[in-house]
Amino acid sequence: MSNVIIAPSILSSDFSRLGDEIEAVERAGADWIHIDVMDGHFVPNITFGPPVIKAVRNRTDKIFDCHLMIEPCDPYLGAFAEAGCDIITVHAEATTHLDRSLQAIKQLGKKAGVSLNPSTPENVIEYVLDRLDLILLMTVNPGFGGQDFIHSVVDKTARVKQMIGNRPIDIEIDGGVTAETAPLVTAAGANVLVAGSAIFKDGSQENYAANIQAIRDAC
Numbered sequence: 001m002s003n004v005i006i007a008p009s010i011l012s013s014d015f016s017r018l019g020d021e022i023e024a025v026e027r028a029g030a031d032w033i034h035i036d037v038m039d040g041h042f043v044p045n046i047t048f049g050p051p052v053i054k055a056v057r058n059r060t061d062k063i064f065d066c067h068l069m070i071e072p073c074d075p076y077l078g079a080f081a082e083a084g085c086d087i088i089t090v091h092a093e094a095t096t097h098l099d100r101s102l103q104a105i106k107q108l109g110k111k112a113g114v115s116l117n118p119s120t121p122e123n124v125i126e127y128v129l130d131r132l133d134l135i136l137l138m139t140v141n142p143g144f145g146g147q148d149f150i151h152s153v154v155d156k157t158a159r160v161k162q163m164i165g166n167r168p169i170d171i172e173i174d175g176g177v178t179a180e181t182a183p184l185v186t187a188a189g190a191n192v193l194v195a196g197s198a199i200f201k202d203g204s205q206e207n208y209a210a211n212i213q214a215i216r217d218a219c
């Protein structure tokens with residue numbers, strides 16, 4: 001796929017210089033900036049929240065693609081919108097009223113996404129497709145970078161692609177994306193690839209462009 005969107009996950013960046021890391025991946029060819037928010041409750045890890053996102057918002061004009069791994073999510077949607085997130089993705093497993101959460105994101109003027117854990121069947125999104133701008137399929141269990149890609153999600157990606165038909169919905173893959181796994185999911189219909197370790201792996205900013213290009217070339 002020639003127009004694949006690459007979204008580096010800042011989870012794997014050097015948090016002590018987060019703004020510089022965002023500028024570095026933009027220079028290296030990132031399309032979106034993927035922002036992983038974890039609460040230590042829905043997932044077994046804690047990252048950061050709206051104040052940190054707001055602090056780095058002025059470092060780039062790239063789309064802030066915010067992946068909320070928090071439960072509940074509804075009370076915080078306004079704060080993430082205000083912090084400058086462009087796409088706000090909630091987990092179907094983390095909200096009782098998924099349709100309401102998606103409506104709330106749209107009412108804030110943001111693009112709405114839903115994420116599914118590897119074990120969550122895709123039929124949970126069947127009745128909200130018309131509200132969605134993005135579907136994020138987890139190819140690892142959320143919580144940590146650097147885990148192995150779960151191959152059963154490749155078939156799921158193809159099924160989701162079929163489900164959405166002609167709707168203009170992005171299909172994003174998150175977890176264990178490398179130059180080896182990326183072509184499996186783009187062939188199945190994904191058009192947005194999140195990558196943390198594969199881009200930030202050795203912390204050398206001079207390698208980020210090559211790391212991004214390797215994923216692009218593989219697709």
Ligand code: DX5
Nearest residue numbers: 009142143145146176196197
């Ligand atoms: C995991 C996060 C991912 C993670 C991906 O919960 O949602 O975005 O940073 O990291 P890698 O690419 O290292 O699997």
Ligand code: ZN
Nearest residue numbers: 036067174194
């Ligand atoms: Zn993520």
